[in-house]
Structures are given as structure tokens and as C-alpha cells.
Amino acid sequence: MEATYIRRKKDGRIHLKFGNKGERVIRGVLILLTILTIMAFIFFNYSGLELSSAITETAYNLKVMFLEPALSHFSWGDAFYQIGITLGLAFLSTILGAIIAFFLALMAAMNLSNKWLTRTVRVFVAFIRAVPTVLWVLIFAISAGLGSEAAILGMLFHSIAYLVKAFSEAFEEVDEGILEALRATGAKWWHIVTHAVLPSTFTYLMSWVFLRFEINFGVAVAMGAAAGAGGIGFELFMASGFYFDLREVGFITYAILIIAIILEIISTRLKSRFFPASKAN
Amino acid sequence: MTEKTMRKSRWQTTIFLAIIIILTYLSSAITEFNIIEGIATLPKAFSWIFANLMITPETFDRLPMILETLTETILMSIAATTTAAVISLFLGLFGSNTTKVNGVLSAFARFIASVSRNIPVVAWALVLLISFGQNSVTGFLALFVGTVGFLTRAFIESIDEASKSSVEALTATGATYFQIVYKAVIPQCLPQIISWILFMIETNIRNATLIGILTGTGIGYTFDLYYKTLNYNAVALVTLCIVITVIMIELFSNYIRRVIL
Numbered sequence: 001m002e003a004t005y006i007r008r009k010k011d012g013r014i015h016l017k018f019g020n021k022g023e024r025v026i027r028g029v030l031i032l033l034t035i036l037t038i039m040a041f042i043f044f045n046y047s048g049l050e051l052s053s054a055i056t057e058t059a060y061n062l063k064v065m066f067l068e069p070a071l072s073h074f075s076w077g078d079a080f081y082q083i084g085i086t087l088g089l090a091f092l093s094t095i096l097g098a099i100i101a102f103f104l105a106l107m108a109a110m111n112l113s114n115k116w117l118t119r120t121v122r123v124f125v126a127f128i129r130a131v132p133t134v135l136w137v138l139i140f141a142i143s144a145g146l147g148s149e150a151a152i153l154g155m156l157f158h159s160i161a162y163l164v165k166a167f168s169e170a171f172e173e174v175d176e177g178i179l180e181a182l183r184a185t186g187a188k189w190w191h192i193v194t195h196a197v198l199p200s201t202f203t204y205l206m207s208w209v210f211l212r213f214e215i216n217f218g219v220a221v222a223m224g225a226a227a228g229a230g231g232i233g234f235e236l237f238m239a240s241g242f243y244f245d246l247r248e249v250g251f252i253t254y255a256i257l258i259i260a261i262i263l264e265i266i267s268t269r270l271k272s273r274f275f276p277a278s279k280a281n
Numbered sequence: 282m283t284e285k286t287m288r289k290s291r292w293q294t295t296i297f298l299a300i301i302i303i304l305t306y307l308s309s310a311i312t313e314f315n316i317i318e319g320i321a322t323l324p325k326a327f328s329w330i331f332a333n334l335m336i337t338p339e340t341f342d343r344l345p346m347i348l349e350t351l352t353e354t355i356l357m358s359i360a361a362t363t364t365a366a367v368i369s370l371f372l373g374l375f376g377s378n379t380t381k382v383n384g385v386l387s388a389f390a391r392f393i394a395s396v397s398r399n400i401p402v403v404a405w406a407l408v409l410l411i412s413f414g415q416n417s418v419t420g421f422l423a424l425f426v427g428t429v430g431f432l433t434r435a436f437i438e439s440i441d442e443a444s445k446s447s448v449e450a451l452t453a454t455g456a457t458y459f460q461i462v463y464k465a466v467i468p469q470c471l472p473q474i475i476s477w478i479l480f481m482i483e484t485n486i487r488n489a490t491l492i493g494i495l496t497g498t499g500i501g502y503t504f505d506l507y508y509k510t511l512n513y514n515a516v517a518l519v520t521l522c523i524v525i526t527v528i529m530i531e532l533f534s535n536y537i538r539r540v541i542l
Contacts, residue, residue: 021540022472022540022541025537025540025541026471026472026475026541029475029479029537030475033359033363033478034363036356036359036360036363037359037360037363037364039356040356040357040359040360040421041360043352043353043356044353044356044357044416044417044418044421045353045416045417045498046416046417046418047414047415047416048414048415048416049413049414049416049418051418053412054412054413054414054418057411057412058408058409058411058412058413061408061411061412062408065408081311084311085311085312087308088307088308088309088311088312088314089308089312091304091305091308092305092308092309092312092314095301095304095305096316126528126531127524127528129527130523130524130527130528130531131520131523131524131527132487132488132490132491132523133487133491134490134491134494134501135490135504135520135523138504138508139330139334139516139520140326142329142508142513143325143326143327143329143330143333144322144323144325144326144329145322147313148312148313148314149314149315149318149319149322152312152314152319153319153322153323153326218401221401221403222401222402222403222491225403225407225495226403226491226494226495230312231312233401233403236403236404236407237403237407237495240404240407240408240410240411241407244411246408246411249404249407249408252404253400253404256399256400256401256404257396257399257400260399260400260401261395261399264395264399
């Protein structure tokens with residue numbers, strides 16, 4: 001029995017450090033990541049880079065951006081309007097995503113659905129998640145035509161994937177006893193959903209939806225810049241890519257920062273209220 | 282549940298739904314989004330996707346070039362994540378309540394994290410592009426800044442969660458700050474930290490595509506190039522390569538998480 005508690009070396013000395021599988025894997029991952037990082041720096045494409053002048057220029061640019069923000073190509077009213085568009089894109093894709101995700105999550109939850117359906121929905125969701133949002137938006141922009149429809153459809157896909165995962169985990173935590181009690185009374189599947197699952201998880205679902213809204217705001221800014229979806233992100237892209245107007249870039253950055261921080265404060269409150277022990281992602 | 286509380290909760294639900302509907306209406310108005318039109322375009326969009334986004338044998342000629350830029354993007358995301366993780370570990374140690382050196386440093390770490398996380402990666406990429414030019418370093422730095430913000434917050438939370446009692450025990454034995462961090466905090470949080478790093482690598486590969494489109498590097502640039510020259514078969518191949526990469530990295534990191542957590 002001793003051998004299972006104390007591992008000895010060949011010459012009988014006791015192993016002071018012996019790793020279990022977890023420790024070995026951690027060490028392996030750290031070594032692998034270090035090697036890949038060094039490789040990355042070796043294989044980087046450094047064309048056209050003059051590091052010292054780039055750093056001083058960027059420092060100067062950042063100074064102009066953050067210390068002298070100003071508007072030149074559009075007015076305060078336009079700025080609010082553009083922020084409104086970005087918030088609108090984020091809101092619509094979140095709310096539509098939440099509705100669709102609710103039904104898909106019912107199918108993906110182990111305790112409410114059969115194995116076959118659960119697996120299909122999960123594979124589908126994994127595929128959606130693997131395509132970056134910007135590619136979805138660009139693909140929809142050619143296939144559905146430019147405009148807010150393409151942007152919202154593209155953003156919708158990732159919102160659905162994210163919320164299906166969160167919702168189905170929430171559904172799986174519903175007390176099995178409640179479901180069993182309702183089944184014993186002869187309640188239909190839909191009755192179980194509306195009378196047991198929905199009431200006991202509703203606030204939880206809502207906080208996930210809000211967390212997704214916070215993420216979608218950032219995504220909407222990015223889509224405006226990279227996929228021409230409009231809103232404040234597009235103005236940001238125009239200001240830096242076409243007008244080279246760093247003061248305006250600074251102003252827009254501040255505007256985005258303020259909204260993002262407000263959203264973050266609300267979501268931190270929600271998180272500490274509804275999920276005391278869960279992770280933030 | 283009494284009748285009164287039921288009526289109250291029904292009122293709350295109604296008001297809540299009304300607010301959601303009003304907000305939805307306002308958002309549709311401001312973004313000129315028409316939900317019926319949106320649904321109507323879906324079948325058309327999907328039939329277009331199935332008709333045009335097909336990988337033909339000729340596009341495989343471009344595979345080496347695609348794989349090369351894809352490798353560049355993967356390496357860039359990994360490098361940005363690991364270097365950011367090193368910085369974030371220090372910021373996390375300074376920012377956490379159990380291991381903070383003093384209040385000023387802690388506030389500083391949290392401030393850095395909040396600013397770099399909330400300014401969108403797009404803004405960093407666009408500003409850096411102006412003077413760093415069109416190369417990998419621009420994308421690397423943009424990802425790096427955003428990752429520092431996110432990982433610092435995650436590390437602060439992991440350190441706070443994990444290590445109160447062991448830090449107290451080591452403080453009682455008279456261990457120095459360095460010993461406490463090295464012998465108690467890091468070993469305890471390491472699985473969590475690795476898990477966050479893996480999560481961030483996955484996220485960064487997706488973000489790197491976006492940044493690549495903006496800064497003209499990596500797989501994002503390749504995608505943009507084929508997209509703008511209307512070479513949809515190649516677009517499909519690029520997308521497929523990204524999907525396979527992301528899914529493989531996800532499976533790999535899920536495996537590691539199962540072992541270490």
C-alpha cells in the first residue's frame with residue numbers, strides 16, 4: 001500500500017515533487033505557448049516597420065487623440081444619432097437573438113429534450129460560433145444586400161450561439177423535482193416550459209441577455225468600422241481611415257468609452273446580484 | 282402566492298414587455314430595420330450562399346497562400362495573448378484585494394484594465410495603423426491592448442476567489458510578499474489562469490480576422506481581398522479554414538480544461 005502514497009525513486013529516495021496529469025498538462029501548455037510566441041515573433045511580417053519612429057508617432061497620436069478631442073466633420077446631434085444607431089443595432093440583434101435562442105435552448109437542454117435533438121443543436125451552434133461575426137456580416141451583405149438587415153442578421157448569429165449555450169445551462173439547473181411533479185400531473189411539455197422552467201429562470205435569462213447586449217455594443221462598433229454597418233463605428237473608420245482626423249477619433253473613442261463603461265457598471269451589478277459565483281465571460 | 286403579489290408581478294411583466302417593445306420599435310426606426318423584410322431576405326440569402334459559396338477544385342490552388350496567412354494570424358493571436366497574460370498577471374496581482382501592494386497601484390491596475398478593455402479593439406487598430414503601417418505588429422499590438430484589459434479583470438477575479446486563506450496562513454508564518462505570491466497565489470490560480478488564456482486565444486483568433494480586415498494583415502486581409510474581387514469560391518475556402526481552425530482550438534482547449542480544472 002505504501003507505494004500508492006509515497007512514490008520512490010529507483011534508489012529508494014522519496015520523490016519530493018511528483019506531478020499528476022494536470023500539472024504535467026499545465027507545464028506542457030506553458031512550454032507550448034512560449035515556443036509558439038517566440039516563433040510568432042520570428043515569423044512576423046515586419047515589412048515597412050520603423051519601430052522607434054512608429055512608437056514616438058503613436059505616442060504623439062494618442063496624446064492628440066485623448067487630450068484634444070474635437071468634432072469637425074459632424075455635429076453633436078449627429079454624434080448622438082450615430083450612437084443611437086449603434087445601440088439600436090446592438091439592441092435588435094440581442095432581442096431577436098434572445099427570442100430565437102430561447103426556443104433553441106429548450107431543444108438543447110438535456111432535461112427538456114431528447115439526446116438526438118440536443119446534439120444537433122449543439123453542433124449547429126458550435127459551427128455558428130466558429131465563423132467570426134465580421135464574416136457573417138460580410139457574407140450577408142452580399143447575399144441579402146447592404147443595409148441594417150445584413151448587419152443585424154450577421155450579429156444575430158453569434159448572439160444566438162452565445163445565448164443558446166447560456167440559456168440551456170440555466171434550463172439544465174432547474175430542479176428536476178419540479179419537472180417530475182408537473183409530469184406526474186400529466187402536464188404537457190409546453191406547460192412545463194411556461195409554468196416551471198420560465199418562471200424559475202426568467203431573471204437569470206434576462207441578465208444573460210443584458211450581458212450579451214453589452215458585448216453586442218462592442219460588436220456593433222466593430223461591424224460599423226469593418227463591414228460598413230453604419231453607426232458610430234463607421235464614423236470612427238471614416239475619421240481615422242479617410243480624414244486622418246485624430247481629434248475626431250479621440251472624440252468618438254471617448255463617446256464609445258463612456259457608453260461601454262455605463263453598460264459595464266450595470267452588468268457588474270447584475271452579475272453580483274444574480275450569479276454570485278459564476279465566471280465573467 | 283397571494284392574489285396581490287400575483288397581480289403585482291403580472292403588472293411588472295406587462296410594463297417590462299411594453300418597455301422592450303417600445304425599445305425594439307425605436308431601434309428599428311433609427312436603424313431603418315424592417316423585420317418582415319429581414320425575414321424575407323433570409324431564404325434568398327441562404328440560397329445565394331449555397332449557390333455561390335461553394336469550394337471548387339480550382340480554389341485549392343490558393344490553399345498554400347491561405348494557410349500561410351492563417352498561420353500568421355494564429356501565431357499573432359497566440360503571441361498577443363501570452364505576452365498580454367504576462368503583463369496582466371502583474372496587473373492582476375496589483376489589482377486584487379488579497380495581494381495588492383498598495384491602494385494607488387491597485388486603482389491604477391483597475392483603471393488600465395477598464396480603459397483598455399472598453400475602448401474597442403477597432404479603435405486601437407485604426408490608431409496604430411496610422412504610424413505602424415500595414416504589418417503584423419499593428420494587429421499584434423491592437424490585440425495585445427484589448428487582451429490586457431480583459432485578462433487583468435479575469436485574473437483579479439480568479440486571484441480574489443482562490444487565495445484568501447492560504448495567503449493569510451503564509452503571512453502568519455512571516456513569508457515575504459514574493460514568497461506568498463510564488464508559493465500560494467500562483468500555484469492555486471494557475472489552472473484558472475491557463476483556462477482564461479486558452480479562452481482568450483480562441484477569442485483573439487476571431488478578433489484577429491476583424492483586425493486583419495482593418496489593418497490589411499493575416500487571414501482577414503486574404504478574406505477581404507477575395508471578397509472585394511468577388512472570388513466567392515475562395516471566400517468559402519477561407520471561411521472553411523477559419524472554421525476548422527477555431528473548432529480545433531476549441532476542442533483542444535476543452536480537453537485541457539477537463540484535465541486541469
